[in-house]
Amino acid sequence: MKNLSRRSFLASSLRASLFGAYALNGAALNGAAASQSGARSIPWSNWSGGQLCQPAGRIDVSDEEELVRFLKTSSGPIRPIGSGHSFSALVPTDGHLVVIDQLGGILDYDSDTLQTTIGAGSRLGDLGAQLDAIGQGMLNLPDIDRQTLAGATATGTHGTGLSLQCLSAYITELRLITANGDVMDIDASDGDLFDAVRVNVGALGVVSRIRMQNRAAYRLKKREWVAPTEDMLTNFDELAASHRHFEIFPLVYSDYSLVLAIDEVDESKAEAEEAVAEGEEIALSDLRELGDNPTPLERLTRNNALVANTQATESVDVSHKILTNVRNNRFNEMEYSVPIEAGAECVREILKTIYDRAIDVAFPLEYRYVSGDDPWLSMAYGAEPHATISIHRTASEDYSPYFDIIEPIFWKYGGRPHWGKLHNLTHRELIQLYPRFKDFMEIRESLDPTGRMLNKHLRTLFDVR
Ligand SMILES: Cc1cc2nc3c(=O)[nH]c(=O)nc-3n(C[C@H](O)[C@H](O)[C@H](O)COP(=O)(O)OP(=O)(O)OC[C@H]3O[C@@H](n4cnc5c(N)ncnc54)[C@H](O)[C@@H]3O)c2cc1C
Known part of the structure; x- marks a missing residue:
């Protein structure tokens, strides 16, 4: 076994290596920019490579007037695109992609x-x-x-x-x-x-x-450490209430989670604590170094030994640098929200299902709380906060066998899907899960009666033939 010191299993590096970054995605976007007025048809793909299409063309507008002119004078299906970081099939079309990269700042x-x-x-x-x-x-x-x-x-x-x-x-x-x-x-x-x-x-x-x-503008201090998953789930409400941001990444085939707490710090204190430890990276393969077909128990023993008693890391910086990360390993993701009362039980059931069914996956789950809100299609719509739970699979592997087993667990706990992430729900279930879904469908129809903005995926969501 590689000599992997416990010290090197630092929280930030685990996150950095389990998730990933951006070398390829620029290519798709540059392609979009290169294709003015839909003259050339360049294939489009999302960040994970899981969604592909061959649009009729891309319209890269330079200002709002050009966008209005295009929409008024053209016909046929269109899909607006951002940076292609959605996992679900929101964008693919054989019509035109509308790129608004130049409408920025x-x-x-x-x-x-x-x-x-x-x-x-x-x-x-x-x-x-x-x-x-x-x-x-x-x-x-x-x-x-x-x-x-x-x-x-x-x-x-x-x-x-x-x-x-x-x-x-x-x-x-x-x-x-x-x-x-x-x-x-x-x-x-x-x-x-x-x-x-x-x-x-x-x-x-x-x-x-x-x-x-x-x-x-504000500064934040981030603390990352490893702790028993069960302790974190049991005390999650209290922990979430006592930090501005609190989340865990429950490791599969392990009794432990990577824990992340972020709080506001005042400027003077922040200066003194700047740039605390950086960790060496642990590769995803380290969690798989057991040879072919390890048993769930072998994985559990190995992973527990790997992560127990590791040191915490801390860092302080401006808010936008502390809150976001670079993801180097491409993956596909499914995320559902559930009422917070159901969150811990849902996580436990997912972890147990992975273990019992010996699902070959190394990516951790992600578990966090979001406050309730009022945009109709928000996955936290309503007065109460929601727990959100994500599962991930390396982009090069077929996610369906894993996601198809886990998705019904989300349904069992009343889960609402994240629109940018993979799910298999249609308008029938969505109407039950989002109280204003039907109202949204009506507004959609009034704004776009011919369904110009729709693709196959959206037609399924909104019951448009
Ligand atoms: C590595 C990674 C990490 C992520 N982390 C999180 C996370 O922490 N929390 C979370 O909630 N999500 C997360 N996501 C999901 C991501 O935030 C969403 O999928 C988001 O929509 C992607 O934005 P985008 O600019 O890439 O849009 P795209 O994926 O290109 O498009 C998303 C949707 O927005 C529409 N759209 C784009 N531009 C316009 C426009 N100008 N007008 C109207 N509609 C438009 C598109 O038509 C499409 O329906 C993550 C995704 C990845 C790949």
């Missing part, structure tokens, strides 16, 4: 209300420094920052935090350009329309700008 801001209008094609990662420069920070961020603001909000992308909502819930106004080119500025005074459009799965039109409620 800060358009205006208010230092009193801490609201900022942002070009919807901005990458979250680019926004971090831009907001910092005007003394603002986003209230929360997801695990990574490669998504566009439009793409992230369209799917209800969320971070971690019992008192923190998904990104869409912090939208105060947005501009929607409908399939026939009508320009609509929508805010809370528009009532139902506002609640529908903040998580829109790209089915209501193309969003060109978004006004976000931010807060004053």
Whole structure:
């Protein structure tokens, strides 16, 4: 066995090696940029490579006027795309892809209300420094920052935090350009329309700008360590309530989880604690170094020995750097939210099922809490917070055998799917899970009666033939 010191099994490096980064995705996006006016047909693929299509062309608009002109003067199916970081089939089309990469950056801001209008094609990662420069920070961020603001909000992308909502819930106004080119500025005074459009799965039109409620720029301290999964699940409510962000990555075939707690720190303290330990990397293969067909018990023993008694790591930085990571290993993902009362039991059942059925998977689960909110299609819609649970499989492997076994467990606990992640639900189940799903379907139909914005996947979700 490789000489792997316990010290080297540092929390940050485990995360970095189990998940992954971005060498390939640029290619797909550069392809989009290269194809003006749909002249050449370049294949499109999402980040994981699990979704592919051969669109008729890509329209890379340089401003809102060009976007309006295109929508008014063209016909046929279209799909707006962000950075291709959704795992589900939201984008694939044989029509045209609409790229809004050039509609980015800060358009205006208010230092009193801490609201900022942002070009919807901005990458979250680019926004971090831009907001910092005007003394603002986003209230929360997801695990990574490669998504566009439009793409992230369209799917209800969320971070971690019992008192923190998904990104869409912090939208105060947005501009929607409908399939026939009508320009609509929508805010809370528009009532139902506002609640529908903040998580829109790209089915209501193309969003060109978004006004976000931010807060004053802030610094965060992250602490990562390894702890028994059962202890963490038992005490999760308390832990989640006592940290701004708290989540665990339950390791499969192990009694342990990687634990992550993030809290705000004041500037002076932060300086003193900057740049604490960096870990060496442990490769995913280390969790698989048992030769062919290890038994579940062999895996458990090996993984427990590998992770027990490891040291914690700490780091302090500006919020956007602490909250997001780089994912180097490509994977596919399924994520559901369940009521927090059901969260721990759901995680236990998934871990037990993996063990009992000897499913060959090394990726950990991810378990976090998100505050309740009001965009209709948010997976945390409602007054109460929700627990979200993710499962992952390396992109080069077929995810179906694993995901097909686990998905019914999510259903059993009343799970709602993340729109950007893999799931097998149709409008029949979704109407039961999302109280305003039917209302969303009606608004969709009124804004796009011919279904120009739909692809095969969305037709299934919204029962459109
Ligand atoms: C490594 C990784 C980590 C992730 N971590 C998290 C996480 O921590 N939390 C979480 O909740 N999710 C997470 N996700 C999921 C991700 O945030 C969502 O799938 C998000 O939608 C991706 O944004 P995107 O810019 O790539 O959009 P795309 O995937 O390109 O598109 C997503 C949807 O947005 C629509 N869309 C894009 N642009 C527009 C526009 N201008 N107008 C209207 N609709 C538009 C598209 O049509 C599509 O329906 C992760 C994904 C990956 C690959």
